[in-house]
Amino acid sequence: MRRKSRRFDPRLTPHFKLLTPHSYLLTNHMRSIDGAVLDLKRLDLLATGDSVIHRLDARAKVLTTLVFIISVVSFNRYEFTALFPFFLYPVVTASLANLPGGYIVRKIGMVIPFAFVVGMLNPLFDREVLVRLGPLAVTGGWISCASIIIRTVLTVGAAFILVGVTGFLAVCQALEKLGTPRTFTVQLLFLYRYIFVLTEEGARASRARELRSCGRKGLGLASFGSLIGHLLIRTWLRAERIHMAMLARGFTGEFHSRQVSAFGWRELCYVAGWSTLFVTLRLENGAQWLGRLVTGLLS
């Protein structure tokens, strides 16, 4: 009677026990590859929004982002505090354009480990103490490492936001209008387009491999070799079919956009305003200036 009253729990059956961890891992894995692709596509979808920033001509946004990146990158390696006022630009743009903050932060977060790898050795080699915060001595290495990470966050963030408010297609068009050779911009567009094709094919191939390797390692490295070879060929064939479909619809190496915009007064003010701010912040330490202002007011 007792056994009867117990509710049936499929996890208790041996068969299910065997399958659960594996299928859990599997679905998780699939989600990660497919999810990452969808996530990138989401960035492009954000660009179809309508806001003050979206409506600006793409060239204005590309130019502003360029000035921003150059200003941030051109600081010397030990600069740290002067970088913080630059966060104003991504924050203001993203909020004016109604971009989902959490999503952008997650995207940037994905790049931070790479930046850390780049700056990781600095603290070991550069041991000269530059700043003392009470008992804590901060070496030049730590400062330059932190500076690298902050610069990465700023530049990558600005690039993500640029695509999110403009769309990759429009960014390439703007680059072309600004004088970049067409061969280069079309290559860039195809690269972007085929990233999706490659990852989709990759996700499919790895799913097929995993489903047949029953939670074990499969045939190990050897199977990966042929998997990657197949992936290359399949991607190639698929890319060719997509190219055919593009040719069938009159593609001649030029992408068009439905947004008609011109470089007017608004764009000029946008570029000039931000650029002046960036150059000023580059030449003057904005954080110190603000600090002095606040302490000056208080005293």
Added chain:
Amino acid sequence: MSHHIVAVKHLKYVYADGTVALQDVNFTIHHGESVAIIGANGAGKSTLLLHLNGYLTPTAGEIRIGDFPLTKQTLPEIRRTVGMIFQDPDDQLFMPTVFDDVAFGPFNLGLPVDEVRQRVREVLEQVGAAHLMEKPPYHLSGGEKKRVAIATVLSMSPDILVMDEPTSGLDPFARRQLIGLLKDFRHTRIFTSHDLDMVLELCERTIILHQGVVKADGPTLEIFGDEALLAECRLEKPLSMQGCPVCGQGRREQRNTERKGSGGVNNS
């Protein structure tokens, strides 16, 4: 109206690895006709379709679309005239939104933005997908993708529609919807398909390709009536012509008599 004619003369195509896909293909399709090109796997159907839009250059023979022979110079005009719809809609949809995808062709034709917007709206309404306009193509269902893929081609106002396996991978309802849609078109239509029931509904004329040559070319009903010919080309009568498997008409009766005769063992 000779500009909607598709004429294929002594077409031969050999792939780089030496496989002879098409040996000697001849046919002429006239304005407004709806023609099915059928055949077993590897009969050369897809290779033939790729010639109609100039992706493959014939090893020998000639193709004329309308008044022009298919050459490098006439290619842009021919690609506008012949709208090609691929078997896998994922190959055809590559822009961020449905709108951008449908607008891709008209933009390439150099149409002004307002005209493009209007065309996109019209063709999406025509295929019953106007509500999908701002959606990303990869979020659509199979049937929706197919309809959007058709819209991407219709937006270029082609005179000739070429479709590779239009009903493959669709559920019965989506298939029925698609057949209804294709029935209404007044273009010259060329289909390849293994869905012979669809062929029966849509095409008054059928061409059978077998081992790279045209094995038969004539009225669909006549061709589907010739069982010997179909068997030779690794085909079968469409299900709708095979008699009912439930009510005892047609084959079933035949099978039962065979079963009785052979003591319950069914070999058919």
